[in-house]
Amino acid sequence: MIVTDQQQHLTGVAYRMLGTMADAEDAVQETFARWYRLTEAERAAIDRPAAWLTRVVSRVCLDVLGSARARRERYVGEWLPEPVPADAVDDPAERAALGDSVGLALLVVLETLTPAERVVFVLHEVFAVPFGEISQAVGRSPAACRQLATSARRRVDAARADAPAPARRDAVVRAFAAACAGGDLGALVALLDPDVVLRSDGGGLVSAARNPVRGAVHVARFLLGLLAKNPGVVLEEVTTGDGVGYGWRDEGGMRGVLTLGVAGDRPTDVWIVLNPEKLTRWG
Template sequence: MFVGMDPLETHRAALTAVAFGMLGTLADAEDAVQETYVRWMRLPDADRADIRSPGAWLTRVTGRICLDVLGSARARRERYVGEWLPEPVPADSSVAHAALDPYERVERSEAVSTALLLVLETLTPAERVVFVLHDVFAVSFDEIAAVIGRSAAACRQLASSARRRVRDGRRRAAARERHDTLVAAFVAACATGELAAVVAALDPDAVLRSDGGGVVSAARRPVHGADAVARFLLGLARKNPTARLEPVVTGDGAGVAIRDGDALLGVVTVGVSGEADADARITDVWIMRNPAKLRLWA
């Protein structure tokens, strides 16, 4: 039995990162990897011994499982209470590292950022599986064809379509240094408690989304416009006068953990974009309050 477990344990971090990119939450990713483990253990010993590359086999099976999960994901999103956001990931987590190493097809911020994961939510299940496997993890189209049950040529077309939709669905992200500078100024403005200072730190058309999962209080709908976003944030601060803002590094760059004593109230990630870095502004504020999506930060 333990011989059968070794390949899974060796590849667990990479498998979890693959599943996370497809599903957007660590819990769903871990469930997919666990199901992969179950299918590996159910193989007859002779069949398992004939698998030349356990890592490739495990990746293919994980991809198939995620494809099935994605098929029902939209229905589950419709039943979700309030806004659904992908899970924010610490930059030093195993999910982030596995998304970057050993493959360097995308930068860390691209692999696990909230901005990218939200765009991936707009893809079809097949497009998302192909994009994550090929463009993020450099899996060949021949291998992906076995995952989704289509030809390698069809997978290439899906990859091209996914790239186009990702490109069209994303604003131009600012360089990391510019991002982090603006986030620092934004946090400093929030600390003043002055409405004008917070508004000045935001793009006029900034949008705030908050995910409480129906478990904790959060904005049920997006908050639009710099003034409304600033008022929402300052109102949140007044409701939690003893809370402190703790700088953290997320898949999107600099972010903030909100803590009150030993309690973690939420993690804030920020999208910064503009036609040029000099013109970049904070366009998106994402607040994760759902405890189920904060395990990596606890």
């Protein structure tokens, strides 16, 4: 096996664990560095290099997640995971690795898990890694890993409980975009969940709301005000891991990606990623 053949798989694992492609790519490079620091005899003694690499990248991610809280406290404004376009590449296997099966909605939920819960959930629920192997990655017994997986699955399932079917979800998102484009405050307020929350991530590099915007009226006013202040911006339908989303594009290129969390027939969360460092894959 050529070790670098595992790069897309490892990147997919690390992206789900860490939430940004830059962090995922760093974790994969560190994993390869550890592989090549082994002697030839040590590498030859590894029966399943792919499993070894997955275990090591998981350990690297666990270490990164352990320090993430301190890094997030220094982050300017709200932090959101990085959205990855589901149709960015032609190869279905590569699309799966990079995130066509995971969207911002899931990544936001994963952010609420402990580092160990997140690693165990991704390895077991997404990549079907046995608990015996997971235990070597996280330094806990297989039984403890099962408990972590159960706890994580319970929280993820609760967040997904009211999620509509994909087609219905996309219809709600398109209705939301039409209401925004129409500029009708009343229509947009009526469409939103009364307790909707908007978060925008500029990373201190571009203007964004420093704190969450809460409530249908406040969110609607924020969105319409944002569009009014940027008349050159065009809402462009894009395909994200969540389904339909919208890019904020002007003559200079993609300025932001917007996607929604939907429960029933209403948007409950609005996520706008404006940080240019998280938009590099959008052209």
